[in-house]
Amino acid sequence: MSGFDDIYRENILDHYRNPRNHGTLESPDITYEDANPLCGDLIRMDFKLKDGTIEQVRFSGHGCAISQASASMLCERVEGMALEEAKKIGRDDVLEMLGIELGPVRLKCALLALKTLKAGVYGIQQWPGEEEESTR
Amino acid sequence: MTFVSHRHPAGAGATAPVQTFDPQAVRAQFPIFREPRARPLVYLDSAATSQKPDAVLEAMGRYYSTFNANIHRGIYQIAEEATAAYEDSRRRVARFIHAGSPREVIFTRNSTEALNLVAHSWGRSRLEAGDAIVLTVMEHHSNLVPWQLLASERGIELRFIPVTEGGELDLAALPRLLADGRAKLVSVVHISNVLGTVNPIPEIARQAHAAGAVMVVDASQSVPHCPVDVQALGADFVAFTGHKMLGPTGIGALWGRRSLLEEMPPFLGGGEMIREVKLTGSKWNDLPWKFEAGTMPIAEAVGLGAAVDYLESLGMEAIFTHDRELVAYAMERLREVPDLEILGPPADRRGGVVAFTLDDIHPHDVATVLDADGIALRAGHHCAMPLHERFGIPATARASFYCYTLPEEIDALVKGLHRARQVFAR
Numbered sequence: 203m204s205g206f207d208d209i210y211r212e213n214i215l216d217h218y219r220n221p222r223n224h225g226t227l228e229s230p231d232i233t234y235e236d237a238n239p240l241c242g243d244l245i246r247m248d249f250k251l252k253d254g255t256i257e258q259v260r261f262s263g264h265g266c267a268i269s270q271a272s273a274s275m276l277c278e279r280v281e282g283m284a285l286e287e288a289k290k291i292g293r294d295d296v297l298e299m300l301g302i303e304l305g306p307v308r309l310k311c312a313l314l315a316l317k318t319l320k321a322g323v324y325g326i327q328q329w330p331g332e333e334e335e336s337t338r
Numbered sequence: 339m340t341f342v343s344h345r346h347p348a349g350a351g352a353t354a355p356v357q358t359f360d361p362q363a364v365r366a367q368f369p370i371f372r373e374p375r376a377r378p379l380v381y382l383d384s385a386a387t388s389q390k391p392d393a394v395l396e397a398m399g400r401y402y403s404t405f406n407a408n409i410h411r412g413i414y415q416i417a418e419e420a421t422a423a424y425e426d427s428r429r430r431v432a433r434f435i436h437a438g439s440p441r442e443v444i445f446t447r448n449s450t451e452a453l454n455l456v457a458h459s460w461g462r463s464r465l466e467a468g469d470a471i472v473l474t475v476m477e478h479h480s481n482l483v484p485w486q487l488l489a490s491e492r493g494i495e496l497r498f499i500p501v502t503e504g505g506e507l508d509l510a511a512l513p514r515l516l517a518d519g520r521a522k523l524v525s526v527v528h529i530s531n532v533l534g535t536v537n538p539i540p541e542i543a544r545q546a547h548a549a550g551a552v553m554v555v556d557a558s559q560s561v562p563h564c565p566v567d568v569q570a571l572g573a574d575f576v577a578f579t580g581h582k583m584l585g586p587t588g589i590g591a592l593w594g595r596r597s598l599l600e601e602m603p604p605f606l607g608g609g610e611m612i613r614e615v616k617l618t619g620s621k622w623n624d625l626p627w628k629f630e631a632g633t634m635p636i637a638e639a640v641g642l643g644a645a646v647d648y649l650e651s652l653g654m655e656a657i658f659t660h661d662r663e664l665v666a667y668a669m670e671r672l673r674e675v676p677d678l679e680i681l682g683p684p685a686d687r688r689g690g691v692v693a694f695t696l697d698d699i700h701p702h703d704v705a706t707v708l709d710a711d712g713i714a715l716r717a718g719h720h721c722a723m724p725l726h727e728r729f730g731i732p733a734t735a736r737a738s739f740y741c742y743t744l745p746e747e748i749d750a751l752v753k754g755l756h757r758a759r760q761v762f763a764r
Contacts, residue, residue, distance in 0.1 A: 209706055210761055218762075241702050241718050242732025264732070266700035267762065311702060 209302050210267060218267040223277035225260045234322025235263075238314050240307070243269040245318045247277070255284050256323070266311050268300070273315035275299045280319065289324060291316065359656040365742040367391045377712030380747045385531050385559060385691050385738030386716055387581045390645075394584055397644035398637045409636055410610060410627070424636050427643025428626070434646045435576065436567040437593050441625040444592045444599075445634055449558040450480040452577035452592035453525070455629060456554055457484040459602040460575075465522055467493035472515050472524040472551070474499040474507055475728050478531055479721045481556040481577075485525065497521065501728055505533040505682035512542065516549035525554035528571075529563065532720050532736065533681055534665065534688030536560075543572035552598065558582055562649075563689055563740070564658035568593050580638065585645035589638035592629075599625050606631040649741075657741045661690030664739040668692050668748045675755045681729060690739035693720070696755060699762045701735040707761055708754040715751065 230248035237244045243265030250258040259281050261273045276296065280288045296316050297304070304312055365371050368389045371379060381389060407417040409424045425440070432440040446452040465471075471485050475498050489496050497515045500508040507526075515521060524546035529536050543553040552574040560566050561576075562583030568576050575598070579590035594602075604611050604622055608631035613621040622628045649657065666685035669692060672678055677697035682688055696704050701717035708715045716736040719726045726732060737751055 209710075210703075215761070241700070242726075243700075243702075244732075264700075266702035266706075268703075308702070308706070 209304075209308075211301055214267060214271040214300060214302070217271035217274040221261075221270060221274040223260050223274065223281060224262065226262055227258060227260050230260075232322050234318055236314060236318040236321060238265070238269065238310050240310065241266060243311055243314050245269065245273050245314050247273075247315075247318050247322050249323060251285070254286070255282060256280050256288060257282070261315070261318075265314070268304070268308060269311040269314050272296060272300060272312050273318070276315045276319060285323065288319070291319075359652070359660055359741075361660060361742055361744050364391075364652065365744070367393070368742055369395065371742065375712070380711070380713040380750050382737040382739070382743070382747060382751060383714045383716045384740035384743070385582070385720075385736065387587070388562065388584050388740055389742060390586065390641075391584055391648050393648045394586065394641045394644045398586060398641040401637045401640045406637075408633055420636060423640050423643070424634070427639045427646075430643045430646045431591055432593075434650065435561060435578075435593055436569050438569070439596060442593055442596050442599065444594065444626040444629040445639055446577075446590045446592055446629075447588055447635070448579040448581070448590040449556060449577040450484075450579075450590075452575075452579075452590055453481055453554070453556065454484045455592055455605045456525075456575050456577070456594070457488045459605045459629070460552070460598065461485075461488045461523070462492070463603055465492055465494055468495075468520060469522045470495040470497050470515075470518075470520040472497045472499065472512075472521045472546070474526050474537075475501040476505075476507070476530045476533060476535065476722065476725045477525075477527055478556065478558065479723070480558075481525055481527060481554075482724070485523075495520070499526070501533075501725065505530070506535050506687070507537055507542075509538070509541070512545055516545060516551065519550060521546075521549060521551045523554060524551045525556065527556040527558075528560035528566070529557075529689040529691075530682070530722075530725075531559050531691065531738075532693045532722050532725055532734065533683065534691035534693075535683050536687060536689060539571045539573065547572070559689060559691070563654075563661055565654040574598055580642040580645065583642075583645055584648055585642040586635075586638045588635045589642045591642075596625065599629075604631070605629055608632045610634075652741055658689070660741060660743075661739050662686075662688075664743055664745065664748065665690045665692055667745055668737060668739075668751070671748055671752045672755075675752060676759065678755065681734060690743075691736065692738075693734040693736040695731060695734055696758060697762075699758060701733045703762060704735045704755070704758045707758040708751070711750065711754050713747075713750055713754050715754075 227248035231251045232249040235246040245263040248260045259277045261277050368391050370389050405416040405419040407420045409421040428443050429440045432443045437443055500511055502508050526542055546553045554575040555573040557576050557578045561578035574595045576593040581587040611623050611628050611631040613623050669685050678694055680694045705715045705717035718733050
């Protein structure tokens with residue numbers, strides 16, 4: 203059984219307290235915002251693109267530690283990444299970055315950043331991992 | 339952790355009344371608390387759903403294992419027994435809320451369905467464009483969305499009684515909302531599921547009736563927790579749900595004034611709700627069956643009847659006193675936690691619910707830290723988004739109490755909150 207020490211591992215708390223890529227961009231190529239209506243988590247991402255790569259990404263918003271840490275980790279990872287490569291990031295990659303296991307409710311917190319990233323950059327509207335979730 | 343009662347829940351000490359109500363003894367009758375687990379379950383989410391005593395589970399089991407049959411049709415013995423048990427539950431529920439007759443008690447799936455029944459059946463047959471419905475800012479979505487649907491379908495105006503900074507209804511605004519005579523229905527929550535506020539329903543009903551409006555009450559948090567007399571409330575419709583009052587999910591009830599129910603068209607069509615069916619039309623059954631289409635949740639109705647018996651054996655006054663002592667104790671102890679802000683009125687004007695924010699820590703994180711100690715605390719908007727918007731916050735953490743809640747569980751909550759602050763200290 204996981205206790206809160208496991209869920210709030212030091213790297214999650216570190217990203218929550220000192221978020222990377224936090225803020226907004228002056229004139230972003232793409233801005234996308236999404237929210238988790240269950241808990242009021244909100245994430246906005248601003249992107250600057252150049253030659254098929256994500257030149258700059260910043261996130262803002264509010265929410266639980268897991269949603270905000272997940273956004274911080276994801277932004278840190280995709281900045282400078284080729285779009286095609288970023289497109290391959292999936293639910294398992296996010297969970298691996300967080301290094302925790304989550305139940306279905308908190309999973310939505312963890313995946314909000316990924317959903318925002320994918321919907322913003324690629325217009326993918328399906329919840330990442332939706333198919334896996336439905337068979338759980 | 340062992341729960342040894344060393345402190346009176348009132349927290350006030352000397353003036354605490356002597357009581358025979360023993361939450362430890364109550365707790366022993368709930369299998370979920372007897373279940374062996376690594377940490378004792380500290381269940382502080384009874385406003386979402388209550389736990390179930392042996393008596394309810396046994397009554398449902400007995401129905402399934404000894405007289406399971408469909409009701410109202412079979413003429414063999416177990417069908418007669420099932421029908422008698424189902425209708426007996428209705429009588430018990432009617433008596434419990436002081437209904438004039440069991441015919442005024444319609445079984446529904448829950449409060450939501452009961453309120454939708456009123457919106458569809460009464461609302462669609464009586465309201466037209468230009469009419470208005472008066473609600474409040476503290477409504478649960480179940481007493482908001484059905485009226486929104488009706489309003490957009492019919493061109494009806496929705497008006498709202500505001501909520502004060504202290505979490506109470508601003509009743510000074512009500513005469514103005516009723517003044518033009520267009521308001522035909524007023525629907526208000528009895529006890530707020532977030533703020534715990536006990537609303538003055540008789541006064542609101544008096545004003546609603548004087549303005550020619552019918553009065554609907556969402557009693558989801560009151561029928562389970564305090565004595566409710568639908569006559570004394572002065573309401574025309576009262577909705578409540580079984581699973582918040584020690585009963586099973588899937589069963590709730592709508593009480594309505596007989597004269598209104600008689601005139602209303604059916605809600606759902608199907609079997610049982612008819613007297614006579616021809617290919618192109620039908621005649622409706624008598625009350626209450628006119629509103630109970632299809633096979634109803636029989637075992638759940640039987641379970642609700644057993645829950646009512648159990649609640650009556652404890653005494654609703656005693657349960658409410660216990661809730662209020664716990665909430666007073668909780669509010670006193672929560673004041674010890676720095677940066678904790680409680681929403682809603684003082685303890686003497688609320689039921690056993692306390693919602694709060696803790697610094698800028700998201701309530702989900704608070705609940706996750708407490709979950710690691712086996713404490714079940716609710717976090718979110720509690721199906722009252724407009725109310726949270728009123729206070730400018732996306733979510734709150736909420737602790738809610740019932741007849742099996744112990745003061746030691748509030749101590750555990752306070753301890754957990756101190757730790758949550760440490761974990762998230764920036």
